[in-house]
Amino acid sequence: MVSQLAGVTGETQPITDAPRLHVLSWRSPLPAQAAAWLADEAGWTRRGPLDLADRLVVVATRQSGRRLREALARLAATHGQAVFPPRVVLPEQVLALEPAENTERIASKHVSLLAWIEVLLAMRDGELTEVFPVDPPARSFAWASRLGRQLLDVQAKLAEQGLRMADVARSPGGPFPESTRWIQLGELEARYDRTLARAGHVDAHVARLRAAGETPPPEGIAAVVLLVVPDPYALALRALGRWCARLPVVVVVHADPEQDVATGFDAWGRPRVDHWRRHFLALPDFESRVHLCADPHRQASTIAESIAAAHALAADPLRLGAAVAVGIADSEITTPLRAEITERGLTAHSPEGIPRRREALHHLLRTIAAVARESSFSAVASLVRCPDVLRWLRPSGASEGPAALLVRIDDLNTRHLPADLATALQHADANPSRFPGLRQDLERLRTLVELASGDDFRAAARAPLAELFADARFDLADDADEHTVDAIRTWTDTCDAVADAAVAFPRVAAADLWELALHAFGETVRFETRPPGAIEMQGWLELPWEDAPHLLVGGLNDGFVPAAITSDPFLPESLRERLGLPTNATRLARDSWLLQALVFARSIRGRCDLLLGRTSTAGDPLRPSRLLLACSDEELPRRVRFLFRELPANGADLPWRRAWRLRPRTPLQRLERMPVTGFRTHLACPFRFYLRHVLRMEPVDPRKNELDARDFGTLVHHAVEELGKDASMRTCTEAPALADYLVTRLEEQVRRLHGTNLPLPLVVQVESARQRLQHAARVEAALRAEGWWTERVEHSLDFLVGPFLVRAKVDRIDRHAETGAYRIVDYKTSDTPVSPAAAHVRPLKKTEDPESVRAYSLFHDGATTHVWKDLQLPLYLHALQAAGVVDDTAVCGYFNLPKAVGDTSLLLWEGYTPELREAAWTCALGVADAVAHGVFWPPEESPKYDDFESLFHLGTAASVDWPTATAPEGDSAR
Secondary structure, three states: OEEEEEOOOOOEEEEEOOOEEEEEEOOOOHHHHHHHHHHHHOOOOOOOOEEOOOEEEEOOOHHHHHHHHHHHHHHHHHOOOOEEOOEEEOHHHOOOOOOOOOOOEEOOHHHHHHHHHHHHHHOOOOOOOOOOOOOOOOOOHHHHHHHHHHHHHHHHHHHOOOOOHHHHHOOOOOOOOOHHHHHHHHHHHHHHHHHHHHOOEEOHHHHHHHHHHHOOOOOOOOEEEEEOOOOOOHHHHHHHHHHOOOOOEEEEEEEOOOOOHHHHEOOOOOEOHHHHOOOOOOOOOHHHHEEEEOOHHHHHHHHHHHHHHHHHHOOOHHHHHHOEEEEEOOHHHHHHHHHHHHHOOOOEEOOOOEEHHHOHHHHHHHHHHHHHHHOEHHHHHHHHOOHHHHHHHOOOOOOOOHHHHHHHHHHHHHHHOOOEHHHHHHHHHHOOOOOOOHHHHHHHHHHHHHHHOOOOHHHHHHHHHHHHOOOOOOOOOOHHHHHHHHHHHHHHHHHHHHHHHHOOOOOOOHHHHHHHHHHHHHHOEEOOOOOOOOEEEEEHHHHHHOOOOEEEEEOOEOEEOOEOOOOOOOOOHHHHHHHOOOOHHHHHHHHHHHHHHHHHOOOOOOEEEEEEEOEOOOOOEOOEOHHHHOOOOOOHHHHHHHHOOOOOHHHOOOOOOOOOOEOOOOOOOOOOEEEOHHHHHHHHOHHHHHHHHHOOOOOOOOOOOOOOHHHHHHHHHHHHHHHHHOHHHOOOOOHHHHHHHHHHHHHHHHHHHHOOOOOHHHHHHHHHHHHHHHHHHHHHHHHHHOOEEEEEEEEEEEEEEOOEEEEEEEEEEEEEOOOOOEEEEEEEOOOOOOOHHHHHEEEOOOOOOHHHOOHHHEEEEOOEEEEEOOOHHHHHHHHHHHOOOOOOOOEEEEEEOOOOHHHOEEEEOOOOOHHHHHHHHHHHHHHHHHHHOOOOOOOOOOOOOOOOHHHOOOOHHHHEOOOOOOOOOOOOOO
16 A cells, blocks of 8 residues: 655655665764754755654654754754754653543553552452462552552553453463463453442553554654664554554664665564574774773773773863763663762763652651651651751751750660650650750651641641741752752652542552652652763663764673563563563664664774673672674684683772771870770770770660660669669578569669660560579579678779779679678679680680780780780779778679570689789789870771771771870870
């Protein structure tokens, strides 16, 4: 069938029932060729405007359309003319989903998801066992929404080929192993269709299927051009095939005009698998054009170096993008490349945009939703840390800054571990002197959360932002403010769409709608305006439209080029091939053509550099793209040797690099007092002693939701301390009575510190403490039966060691009723029993050089050399004996309350001799002298316990710029 249709120029063009195939030579870049060809097809004489308004041009990507419009504008400008651009659409936009005569309401993606959720939640256990061989543990909204999104994705993939789930089981080729499963999926989809129909909607894919057979060409369109679209939707092609009978449809490919185009492409411009999988990559100077790098960071660095070199030679830096361009096939390269380009004083731009889920507003909204859903204090603490919430609580000009609020929040969490906001308010009420003003802040937060917790989702989703930004003033000329306003507008639009969808599903709770809206909002993309002179980091499919003479492409590894269709639980590769869906074979053909086109487009003027990585950022091995190995048998060994060669030892950049070294304040501060535990800290690492006891640094865990070892020990200590202080219990020798007393004191302290609503980890820890105390009562009863009685509890000590006043508290001092002997006892709640000797002394390792150990910490016991690692019990004994509290026969030990409660016992330091006592005192004086002289260096690189580990990456000494003059302030005479 052939007919004629008059174009706007008055000329006639042939109309056939098949598209016309046209070739643009891949020996030169595509944009200028495409613009010139479109102008010629429209009969443009170069006099008067270039009018393409009656053309519908289908392109592969949004960026392709932008490049086409730029090329048309340049072409018209060279002749001093304006351009009326064509209507440019993507393949999925070809079909009009709602023709004027169609009265059905097309289901939005939110309506469709809610319909799937309703269907899945309504299923009974044991139904459709081929689809659900195992019933879910619980049919929750979260489970249904996750599975619903998967089923929507399956529907979308099938719809590309004009199929629905029920069509799969009936596909040509007879039964296949999963036919029964697809019959049941078809039944599930029928339930989904009925659910939509009850809500007054029709599935969007069903509407597309109808439109493919019914939709006429858009009014005012005289011709359609499918412009270099290597993998168009089959459903769109069905519509274009019908349009061929009514107006010209031209399929344009970018290829070798000297070859038979039908050999490499089908009638719709799709690369033929049988041709391109056998195609050899023609890449002259292979070893100078292909660059093997260690990882994505090294690829980014190499690309950035080339860009910087081009920038140095550019006559006009603002036109750098016209000289050199970047393509990225592996997304792991994007972030380090942006950093590398910025580091060199240039600007990077990603035309793919930035997903909202990476932005601050999404984090703020998700945190608000988390607090509204569960009111856990950990969620509250996260909410307070959101910058917009901090500004709301502590606006500019407030009497105190946000840091004070954060300190109080962390202090309350560390001290009380509140389970929720209500419990936190109780603790703030009970201790206003410790938490001044915190109650008012928590009340404001509760108000904010209540706004987000309303049953009217539309109002609840808007109200928190209205409250937070009520006094904000936005300057739309400022990029940050403009981004915030745009994000808020997008959020409100998303909420409106979700709320509108929920009208037909009234049983869905507002909290669940929050999750749907947050997921949808996170998937939206913010497109940035390209700054002048910025380097665009383009995706792989954008590159055919890049016309810069020098092209750098990173990520030429298998899985990225060709792009791999990974395992799909519903649509495996064999089923995709059976159904005519895109397969790994069609991706191979597409990417083989695309890579060759990129290379040939710069074969006359320019160059194309291809980079690939040996490993991923995580260190996982990567294979070179199989396209790089598409060559003759004679060439293959040379390429294999080149692509799999060993890289130089310095070829890999570490994923993390030290940006600066920490520098302590100088002159060093002087210390006047020392805790008894400070001796252990200095012996373990003098530098960490400096951090903890001189600078008074301590770690803060804002996400803390359970007791740390110190807190747990304090909780148990409180109970046994109360037992020792209570005169009415001093003569009790009955283990059950002692146990009841200890557990009661424990529970009282837990209620006082943490309230009655405990987080689950704390419940477990309290039960552990209860069991330990019950067994401790048995040991205590046995000791009392032997004649031992507690004489003093939490006995305070102040004594001098060298120039320092040392303060300590002895847990308990026992005395035998008959002999008068003394025992100094320290409680230990570590998971395993601790021997006093092992806790204080260790043998010098055979691998250790005695010269590398501080001399005052060494002592000899016969032929064995030992090292002090703690002095707590020896100092207790020394101070108590010096004060006359105990005599010289007193012994010391640990009362162990370990996790394995059967090991609860009192362990004494057997063999604590006068020689050990003298060695301990010598070590104590040595530590005091070192501290007095500011000896806090060098550090211990691998201490057993390190609260400051997060500060020192790849070595403590390498992370710190320690001053050479270390005498403390006010002590220069030393």
